[in-house]
Amino acid sequence: MPQTLVGGAPVSTQVLKIALTHGPRVVAVDGGADTLLAAGVMPDLVVGDLDSISGTARDAYADRLHHIAEQDSTDFAKALRTSPAPFSIGVGFIGARVDHFLSVLTELARTRARVLLLGEEDCLCILPPRLSLDLDPGTRVSLWPVGPARGVSTGLEWPIEGLAFGPGTRTGTSNAATGPVTLDVEGTMALILPAAELPSLIAALTSAPRPGGVAPL
Incomplete structure (x- = not known):
């Protein structure tokens, strides 16, 4: 099933809604869990080293946490290998910190994963x-x-x-x-x-x- 990956950068309600229309399965990538909590969306999975998720989101999604402690890969890479899908839309990865966006782009270039990133102004692959x-x-x-x-x-x-x-x-x-x-x-x-x-x-x-x-x- 196509999925939506939700990262920790700001995501508008409209962008999230569009992504969920095309990728109904939802995976929160660490701090993206707080974005979903604020939007009232229940993720199928929360993946990452979980150093950016709030205590409130951690409690709300306690039965969906997939903690991966190692620091040799990014949370985005952890999500890709934990939750492979035929197609994914990533939101919450464009904007905010440039180094985080570049790490995601590098992982996509390396793996050639079929992932499309969606932001307010652009979509890319x-x-x-x-x-x-x-x-x-x-x-x-x-x-x-x-x-x-x-x-x-x-x-x-x-x-x-x-x-x-x-x-x-x-x-x-x-x-x-x-x-x-x-x-x-x-x-x-x-x-x-x-x-x-x-x-x-x-x-x-x-x-x-x-x-x-x-x-x-």
Whole structure:
């Protein structure tokens, strides 16, 4: 079953509601339990080293706590390996502390887990080798390399063929769709779209070939 992973960064009621519509199983990632408590949502599981969860949330969800004490992996990685799912939407990971967001992005790039992050303004994922998106002309399409990457595209105002992307060389922020978009990418690239494009991104990801990756830490 698709699931929603809830992290500790601020999450609006609207964003949480949207995520739960697509991922009805709910996993709180450590401090995300307090977000769910405030929203009146009962998680199926609370995972992490539990150093950020309040006493109130700990008591409320006592029968759902999965404590993992080791400090060699992040709480997000702990959740991925404890609660694998065919598809996950992560909320509460964009915003607040930048180092926490970067650690989540790094874990997604490393594992190629089929996880989509949703925030107030954006939704993002690590691109599979091929992705086809049904987008309206003018839709913002940003490509952010997490490692060396190159590829070909159709439906972008500025095609990417022949470009060598990398975190310290070239990025692809604020490109735009001219209509439906197809991306064929080698390497590790994050795709960032407006949050309103969540349904289109979910449809594209769930029908795309699953990329190879490694197990969560």
